[in-house]
Every structure is written in structure tokens, then in C-alpha cells.
Amino acid sequence: METQQGAGPKEVWKFAITAVLLSLGLAGCSYDPSPQPVASGVGTPTGSATAAAADVGLQSALGPVVSDSxxxxxxxxxxxxxxxxxxxHSFRxxxxxxxEFNALHQQGTLATGTKLRLIPAPGPILGAKGTAVVDAKGIPTSYVVAPNDTVGGITYRFGLTDEQLAEANKVAIxxxxxxxxFLLAGKHLRLQKxxxxxRSGTGTAVKNSFGQAIFYTTVDGDSLDSLGYKxxxxxAQLLQYNPSLAADRPVPAGTRVRLIPGGLKIDGARGSFTADAAGIPLTYTxxxxxxxxxxxxxxxxxxxxxxxxxxxxxxxxxxDLAPSRDEFAPCQTISLDLDKPINK
Known part of the structure; x- marks a missing residue:
């Protein structure tokens, strides 16, 4: 293996160590930085129970678990x-x-067959004082926001992460x-998907220069729900952006789905635009x-x-902005491409 020209003793040792790791097949191991979906220290996914118990040298709890979506x-x-x-410890x-969640009055051995809550007991808490609907298994499915609620209160009460709450409601994080x-009083929030x-979600996405997916080509198994969550x-937005789709019909594999308004003029963005051969917007007037x-x-x-x-x-x-400073001055051509900026 070649070393870099002029490498000193430390660099040579680094190359040697890398070579050993490669020979052992260890260098190919990668760390997955994606966070575990643990919600504010409340119940974890079932797959984390054994690892969590092992962290403290305890036998893991292996009984039946009821998990959300x-x-x-x-x-x-x-x-x-x-x-x-x-x-x-098994559920962090x-x-x-x-x-607190189960009104237990003492610690120690638990009676066999006891169904324990791993999320807060039903009812209002600080930061989440609204009313909720639960299904037959006790899983919270929807919630009505109350005045002075907080995102942290809502996610803690129902054992979700911020990202999961956003996904359930199909909105950007x-x-x-x-x-x-989320915090509009009286708003109905979905708590599950x-x-x-x-098979869904494995199609090809076309991204703009900002890394945002603006088109997606569907595969077998894709649906309006799967596209919305992803x-x-x-x-309603998908149907508006893609008039060929219908709520009562499946999405055929190979369909190119628009994920942004694009050619659809909306309030506050009614000008014209140019795009490249892939349909990626370049400039806007x-x-x-x-x-x-x-x-x-x-x-x-x-x-x-x-x-x-x-x-x-x-x-x-x-x-230039208009005198109100909240709107553009009209008839300006601006860039929509980070890699092809318009500088003046």
C-alpha cells in the first residue's frame, strides 16, 4: 500500500493500522448515526429492551409488549x-x-400478568391539557390541542418524538x-400513522440543489399515505400537485409524482419560472x-x-423588496438554484 509523500512516523502508523483493520474485515463496519425513536425517556421500541437491560447488567423483560404505529x-x-x-431499565x-404511570406504591417483584403503562397515565398533564382518543388497545390515536400546550408536553404525554408527531400529521419537521x-388551540392532531x-418508499427521488425531493417515481406498494409520510x-396537497392521481385509486408503479406546487401558482408566489430538462426549477420572475x-x-x-x-x-x-418590506418588488428574476446563484 502506498503512503502519502512526505508522511511522518505518525502517518505511517495510521496507514499500518488501517491495513490491519481491512485485513480483519473490521474497517467495513459502519456506524448508523440515525437516532433511536425514543420519546422523551418514555417507552422505547421493543427491540431496545434487551440492550437497555444489558446496559445495567439486568435480565431483560421479555413479556408481551403493545407498541404504537x-x-x-x-x-x-x-x-x-x-x-x-x-x-x-428495559424500557429506559x-x-x-x-x-407514576401505573400508580405503583412499592418497588420490587411484580405480579405475573400485570399490564403496565410505559407512557403517562391517561388525562391532562402540564403542556398537554387537551382531550385524546385511544383505540381498543389503549394506543392514543388523536388529540385536540388546548391553550398553552407545548410540543414537548404533547410528545411526552403520548410517547412520541417530535419527528414522529410531524410524520403522523404529514408536515415538515x-x-x-x-x-x-401543532400548537393552534382546537386543532386535531393525529398521533399515529x-x-x-x-415495499413503499424505495423509488427514485429527484432533488434540487438544496437537497429537497421535488419529484418521486413510485414503486409497487406506494400509496398516497406512504408518500405523505415520507x-x-x-x-390534499399531493392530489392538488398531481391532477392525474385520485384518492380512491392506487398509485401505479412508475408514476412520477410532483412533491412541490411547482407549476401551480399559489398566493404569494404567482410569478413564472424556468426549469432544466429534469424539471428542476432554475429561476423565478x-x-x-x-x-x-x-x-x-x-x-x-x-x-x-x-x-x-x-x-x-x-x-x-x-x-429588492417592496416598500412594505414583506413582499418582493415585482419583475425581478431571481435564482432558485443554490449551485447557480445570481449575484449582483
């Missing part, structure tokens, strides 16, 4: 020999939380983080009443200002 464990039924410590809970979508075919589009947020939404752009950065001066963009 995301794989989060919401209920556990005890087997002979189960203890509060074993169950708590403290014994105090397990006792950016809306969820800002509290714009519908089952989707295991790309955070509601069924502003119309009266247009604003940055809506133009970004229409074309799947996450940072319009970076695509129109000035050649000199500080941060910001070169384009």
Missing part, C-alpha cells in the same frame, strides 16, 4: 420474576416514572419545531404580492437568500 412500546405485560427495576424509564402547526406496504405532504416564504414553499427552496447572495457586502440577498 412507530414501534414505541406503550404497554408491557409482566412474566414471572419481573421486577420494577427490570421493567424500568426510571422506577419513579414507572410507578421545521413547522413542528417552530410550533406553528396508517399502515403502509413494506415526504411530509398531505393527501417575481409577481406583485410575492413573498420569500411562499416562493420557497412553491419550489422546495430552503434558503432563497443564499441562491441570490450579493457579490460584495454583508449577509442577505441582492433582490
Amino acid at each position: 412507530f414501534g414505541n412500546a406503550d404497554f408491557y405485560t409482566t412474566l414471572p420474576g419481573d421486577t420494577t427495576e427490570m421493567v424500568a 424509564l426510571s422506577e419513579a416514572k414507572l410507578a 421545521t413547522y413542528e419545531k417552530g410550533g406553528v402547526y 396508517n399502515p403502509v406496504d413494506s 415526504f411530509r405532504c398531505s393527501t 417575481t409577481a406583485p404580492g410575492d413573498n420569500e416564504r411562499q416562493v420557497e414553499f412553491r419550489f422546495g427552496v430552503t434558503d432563497l437568500r443564499s441562491a441570490n447572495r450579493p457579490l460584495t457586502g454583508g449577509a442577505g440577498a441582492w433582490y
Whole structure:
């Protein structure tokens, strides 16, 4: 194996160690950085129970588990020999939380066949004081937001992550983080997602320069629900962007689905645009009443200002805003492509 020219002793040792790892087949092992779907320290997915118990040297709790649509464990039924410590550590809970969720008055061995809650007991809590609907298994399925609710309160009460709550409601996580979508009092939120075919979501996506998927070619098993969960589009949006699709018909494999409004003019983004051969938008000409947020939404752009950065001066963009400062001045041609900025 060749070393870099002029490499010193430390660099030579690095190359030698790498060679040993490769010969042992260890260098091919990769670390998966994706987070485990653990919701605020509440119940974990069933697959995490053994690992969690092993972390503290305990036998894992192996009884029946009732999980939600995301794989989060919401209920556990005890087997002979189960203890509060074993169950708590298996599902990454403290014994105090397990006792709180189940009104347990003492720690230690649990009666066989006891069904334990791994999420907070039913009813309002601080940050989630609204009413919920549960299914026959006790899994929360929907929730009505109350005044002064918080995203953290809602996700904690129902054993979800922020991302899972966003996915269930088919909205982008950016809306969820800002509290714009979830915290409207009286809003009905979905807490679970519908089952989707295991083959879904493996089609080919076309992304713009910002890394946003704007087209997707379907495979067998794809549905409006699976597309909505994967790309955070509601069924109504998908039908609006793709007039050839219908809510009462399956999505044929090989269908090229538009994931952004694109050619559909919307309030605040009614101008014209150009696109490349793949349909990726390149430039946009502003119309009266247009604003940055809506133009970004229409074309799947996450940072319009970076695509129109000035050649000199500080941060910001070169384009002009109307006197209200909330809208574009009309008839300006701006870039929608981060890799092909328009500088002025």
C-alpha cells in the first residue's frame, strides 16, 4: 500500500493500522448515526429492551409488549420474576416514572400478568391539557390541542418524538419545531400513522440543489399515505400537485409524482419560472404580492437568500423588496438554484 509523500512516523502508523483493520474485515463496519425513536425517556421500541437491560447488567423483560404505529412500546405485560427495576431499565424509564404511570406504591417483584403503562397515565398533564382518543388497545390515536400546550408536553404525554408527531400529521419537521402547526388551540392532531406496504418508499427521488425531493417515481406498494409520510405532504396537497392521481385509486408503479406546487401558482408566489430538462426549477420572475416564504414553499427552496447572495457586502440577498418590506418588488428574476446563484 502506498503512503502519502512526505508522511511522518505518525502517518505511517495510521496507514499500518488501517491495513490491519481491512485485513480483519473490521474497517467495513459502519456506524448508523440515525437516532433511536425514543420519546422523551418514555417507552422505547421493543427491540431496545434487551440492550437497555444489558446496559445495567439486568435480565431483560421479555413479556408481551403493545407498541404504537412507530414501534414505541406503550404497554408491557409482566412474566414471572419481573421486577420494577427490570421493567424500568428495559424500557429506559426510571422506577419513579414507572410507578407514576401505573400508580405503583412499592418497588420490587411484580405480579405475573400485570399490564403496565410505559407512557403517562391517561388525562391532562402540564403542556398537554387537551382531550385524546385511544383505540381498543389503549394506543392514543388523536388529540385536540388546548391553550398553552407545548410540543414537548404533547410528545411526552403520548410517547412520541417530535419527528414522529410531524410524520403522523404529514408536515415538515421545521413547522413542528417552530410550533406553528401543532400548537393552534382546537386543532386535531393525529398521533399515529396508517399502515403502509413494506415495499413503499424505495423509488427514485429527484432533488434540487438544496437537497429537497421535488419529484418521486413510485414503486409497487406506494400509496398516497406512504408518500405523505415520507415526504411530509398531505393527501390534499399531493392530489392538488398531481391532477392525474385520485384518492380512491392506487398509485401505479412508475408514476412520477410532483412533491412541490411547482407549476401551480399559489398566493404569494404567482410569478413564472424556468426549469432544466429534469424539471428542476432554475429561476423565478417575481409577481406583485410575492413573498420569500411562499416562493420557497412553491419550489422546495430552503434558503432563497443564499441562491441570490450579493457579490460584495454583508449577509442577505441582492433582490429588492417592496416598500412594505414583506413582499418582493415585482419583475425581478431571481435564482432558485443554490449551485447557480445570481449575484449582483
